[in-house]
Amino acid sequence: MGYALTLLPFVLVLFVYMGASDIRLAENPSDKILPAPSTIVATAERLVGEPDKRSGEILFWNDTGISLVRLALGVGIAALTGLVAGLLIGLFPYMRSTFSGFVAVLSMVPPLAVLPILFIAFGLGEVSKVALIAIGITPFLIRDLSQRTVEIPSEQIVKAQTLGASSLAIALRVVLPQLLPRLIQGVRLALGPAWLFLIAAEAIAAEAGLGYRIFLVRRYLAMDIILTYVAWITFLAFIIDLLLRSAGRRLFPWSEPAGGSGL
Amino acid sequence: MSYVTVTDLHKTYAGFPILERVNLSVEKGTFVSIVGASGCGKSTFLRLLLAQERPTRGEITIDGQPPALEPNRDRGIVFQRYSVFGHMTVRENLIAAEALGATVWGVLPSRARRKAAEDVADAALERIGLAHMGKAYPASLSGGMQQRLAIAQSLIAKPRILLLDEPFGALDPGTRASMHDFLLEIKAEWDMTVFMVTHDLSEGFKLGDRVLVFDKVRWDPHEPHAYGATVTYDFDARNGGIPFQSLSIETVEEITV
Structure with missing residues (x-):
């Protein structure tokens, strides 16, 4: 039923x-x-x-591979930056007063408006596409993770201090492990925008990739190809989300909320 | 001899005095219960003992040490909630009591010390009756088990004083009574100097050797925040709070014999 x-x-x-x-x-x-x-x-x-007549490669899998590498690099860089910056801003008041306003303003910059700057600065190659994804979701991850850090009960920090922990030990042994499951949740939420930025960057300037292909065949009204690619992208996004969720459950069994984790 | 000495302690928040003229001298091995109405400054006093906050005036010294600027290994703390690390198993929580302060990285530097910490942890697990839960995470423990774990974790660090901030406030009455027995046994074993803030008067008298009452001695109805609180009563609570009566009964028995 x-x-x-x-x-x-x-x-x-x-x-x-x-x-x-x-x-x-x-x-x-x-x-x-x-x-x-x-x-x-x-x-x-x-x-x-x-396979394609000219290159001999199957373009579909070629596009998929290239796009997934771009997505993984962009999201990976953003996750690492978000984790480190979020922890520092959330845990240390001086960091918070210095950077939290800056990050709040930075996160209001529309990433797609910055894309021309990236093309000018990094050329039309891979760097600008990866950079767009990273720039697009890093501010969100920093804000999310710094907020999660602030939400860790102060009792835990004080308790660690009474056990003799240094600031470094508190960051590495108390705060960081509790942030990791939240990082996975944050990345799951950021994947939607990440795909958006990937496809936008590929649509504008690329030689391969899922977004590039869709916008290329649009000229011939090839709806059958577009729909196949859209369905495939949706499937990939769904699978990645599923993998992240089950990884989070397996790696951090203590973080599972009592009422289930929702969608 | 005085072990914990509080001298002319004042604490003011944004111009409002919370504590004023607190003077206290506590001997080693004493269990001090701190009671009082909400907002009387007893939790503030505990935070000052913990060195989580610093006094506006006056000082607190423990065992002749200079006043602390931050919480450190001299002070153990058990809060009402969140006292154990939810991302570590029960056993890891007890090992962490040694590991967190062992190096600047918060990890044990050698295999031998790791083994020693594990042995201490296993002995503690046995002692608090959680040997079967060593691999479980605190979230799957009952409230009483979590607090037993928190107390054991604090004691492993061998603090000079143990601070308890309403440790049993979130427990049901049955669990609370068994926690009282547990705490009294622990205290007898370790000869700890304990400060416990509680809302429950009977709990304060049952566990404490001394019961301190915090209250305001001066009160202006037009300016309720004008004055801070201090220790208004200092009961000797040994022998169930009736040392003089028991003394007299013994005397009577002596006389009759």
């Missing part, structure tokens, strides 16, 4: 699409806007199986 209810909205959307596609194709069999599901499946099979 529960599974049936979960599937219901997906089935409904599929039916609506199939109906609309049928109507359009009945009027004009060469309509490209809403291709029939059978066409999409055929296109998808061709995309994942047939």
Whole structure:
């Protein structure tokens, strides 16, 4: 029953699409806007199986690999920066008074508006795309993690002091381990924007990548390819989220909230 | 001889005096209960003992040491909540009592010291009846078990004084009674100097050798914040709070024999 209810909205959307596609194709069999599901499946099979005539590579997997590397680098850099900066700002009052206002203002800068600067500064290569993702989500992660640090009960810090812990020991042994599960939660939330920045950067200047491909075939109204790529990106995002969630559960069993972890 | 000495202690927040003219001398091995109404400054006094805050005037010395500027290994603390580290297992919490202060990194520097800390932790687990829970995380422990763990963790660091901030306030009455027995046993074993803030008068008298009452001696109805609190009563609470009566009964027995 529960599974049936979960599937219901997906089935409904599929039916609506199939109906609309049928109507359009009945009027004009060469309509490209809403291709029939059978066409999409055929296109998808061709995309994942047939190598490109010029390069001999299967572009679909090539695009996937390149995009995932960009995403991983950007998110990884942002996570590391966010963790270190969030811990320092949250734990040490001097750091907080120096940097928290700066980070608050920085996080208001629209990252896409900075993209031209990145292209000018770093060229059109990989660096500018990774930088956009990192710049886009780092301020959010810093603010999130510094807030989480502040929320750690002061009793814990005092207790560690009474056990003789230095500031470094408190940061490394008391605060950092408690931040890691929150970092995973923060990264899960930041992945949506991260994908957005990745696809935006690829759409504007790239030679390969999932976002690049979508915006390339848009010129030919190749909805079957676009829909395949969109479905694939959605699937990847879903799987990454799932992996992060289960990693968090496995690595930090003590952090599981009593009422379950929601979505 | 006086072990903990409080001299002319004042504490003021934003111009409002909370504590004023607190003078106190406590001998080693004494269990001091601190009671008083809400807002009477008893928690402030505990934070000053802990060196989490510094007095506006006056000073606190422990065993002749210079007044501390920050909480340190001389002072053990058990709070009502959050006293143990939720991200460590029960056993790791007890090992951390040695490890956190061992090096600047908060880890034990050698295999031998690690082994020694583990032995201490295992003995403590046995002593507090949590040997079967060593691998569990504190969140899966009952409130009473968590507080037993917190007390053991503090004692492993061998503090000069142990501070308890309403340690049993969140426990149900049955658990609380068994915690009292546990604490009295521990105190007898370790000969600890203990300061306990409590809301519960009977608890204060049951556990304490001395019961201090904090209250305001001066009170201006138009300026309720004008004056701070101080120690208004200092009871000798040994023998259930009736040392003189028991003395007289013994005397009577002697006479009759």
